[in-house]
Amino acid sequence: MELDDLKAEWQKETTTRIESGSKDVRQLQVMIHTRTADLLTRVRKRYEMIISCMMISLVLFTIIHPVISDDFADQNSASGFVKGLMLYLLVLFFYWLKLVSINNLVPSPDIRERLAQLLHSEKRNLRIEMTFVCLVFIGGPLVSRFVYHGKAFTDLDDPGVRIAVPAGLLLLALILYLIHRYHKRNISELSTYLAEYAEDNRVKGVGNKEVRK
Numbered sequence: 001m002e003l004d005d006l007k008a009e010w011q012k013e014t015t016t017r018i019e020s021g022s023k024d025v026r027q028l029q030v031m032i033h034t035r036t037a038d039l040l041t042r043v044r045k046r047y048e049m050i051i052s053c054m055m056i057s058l059v060l061f062t063i064i065h066p067v068i069s070d071d072f073a074d075q076n077s078a079s080g081f082v083k084g085l086m087l088y089l090l091v092l093f094f095y096w097l098k099l100v101s102i103n104n105l106v107p108s109p110d111i112r113e114r115l116a117q118l119l120h121s122e123k124r125n126l127r128i129e130m131t132f133v134c135l136v137f138i139g140g141p142l143v144s145r146f147v148y149h150g151k152a153f154t155d156l157d158d159p160g161v162r163i164a165v166p167a168g169l170l171l172l173a174l175i176l177y178l179i180h181r182y183h184k185r186n187i188s189e190l191s192t193y194l195a196e197y198a199e200d201n202r203v204k205g206v207g208n209k210e211v212r213k
Contacts, residue, residue: 036107036118039186043125047099051092058088087140094132098125115194116147126183130176135193137172164193175182 065081105121108114 029197032111032115032197034115035192035193039118040102040105043186044099044102047095047102050095051099054088054092054095055201058085058092061088063083087136091136098129100180111197112194115190115197119187119190119194122183122186126180126187129179129183133172133179135174137168137175143167 061084065084108117
């Protein structure tokens, strides 16, 4: 009789621990759901901020360029304005597509799938943004020199080129660093949530096996 009472008490305590663990898992699910929603909001606001800054700088570029050049009296100044305008529109279009993709993203209701989905999206965005920035900073000047001006590499000893190339590379490195840091922070955050959720479910699964025994 004492053995049966002891067994019943043990099962009762184990069930209580599992129920408590289930509540913890549900609380964790709610927390992760909230934080992933916050993360999506941050990403959306980032793209909106970039688009807003680009539009403001585009207006300033349109106003200032004629003043600092020769009011388009020279063909080169007009050509420079068109190239700058195309570059702005290209960047705006790129980040507009990124904003549309975030707005159209439908996160999975399942927490594990939701985390995996967002983690995959952040890793992909990191690769795409860094590749795009490299293409703009490196491809843009090359297209300008080869297509528009036909200079190729003939005047690399020009003082303006000597200043512009290192300055452009430094700016490129800074932008790549900021992009990498931003996305890596999100990736680390999502990876932590995924690991915590997997661990809590593992513990819960072990507890359920004990109850069945």
